[in-house]
């Protein structure tokens with residue numbers, strides 16, 4: 157990927173005001189960022205993150221969303237004198253880079269979230285680049301109390317963590333200004349909450365049909381096979397997510 161293409165995909169890079177820092181981050185995306193970053197989902201389990209970041213381009217969309225959430229939240233912190241403009245710039249760099257090693261280094265053994273992706277990124281970038289320690293600290297602490305990295309230790313780290321956290325919530329569809337073509341498509345293809353509910357119910361029905369095979373094999377000691385009316389009750393129970 158060349159510089160022009162990178163800036164098309166991530167125009168947010170231009171918002172980093174310090175030229176040296178901006179060039180460092182651009183260089184990291186060009187030289188060190190795994191190619192899966194642009195394609196893979198933000199969540200491999202499907203349990204977390206809004207639905208539109210659980211598919212193709214999900215991690216990319218999540219990172220852009222986190223950037224804008226950080227930028228918006230930081231405004232009030234700057235106004236209150238809790239962080240300064242320099243720290244705001246560190247935050248912009250950190251939030252764009254925070255998940256670039258979400259699935260570890262390439263080649264990947266398995267395509268899933270690495271529980272220590274915060275530490276992997278902070279250590280790797282600490283070794284291979286001249287990123288300021290404050291930016292490395294943001295990346296290391298971005299998961300807050302979860303995962304392997306350290307807990308946030310100052311206002312900037314707490315703010316950075318919260319920006320990532322809030323856009324990772326299932327129902328957060330944080331608006332982003334002028335998304336590029338690919339992200340626009342993902343956002344427009346987003347399903348309504350009703351459609352999501354139907355899909356979730358279908359998935360639980362599929363689970364239930366798998367359960368039939370299991371339950372049909374089930375026999376009660378001394379009483380033979382479970383009668384079929386009980387089977388259908390069990391299947392209904394599972395399909396309703398454990399509610400009668």
Ligand SMILES: [Fe+2]
Pocket residue numbers: 254255258273274298299
């Ligand atoms: Fe992360």
Ligand SMILES: [Fe+2]
Pocket residue numbers: 218222254255320324
């Ligand atoms: Fe994240």
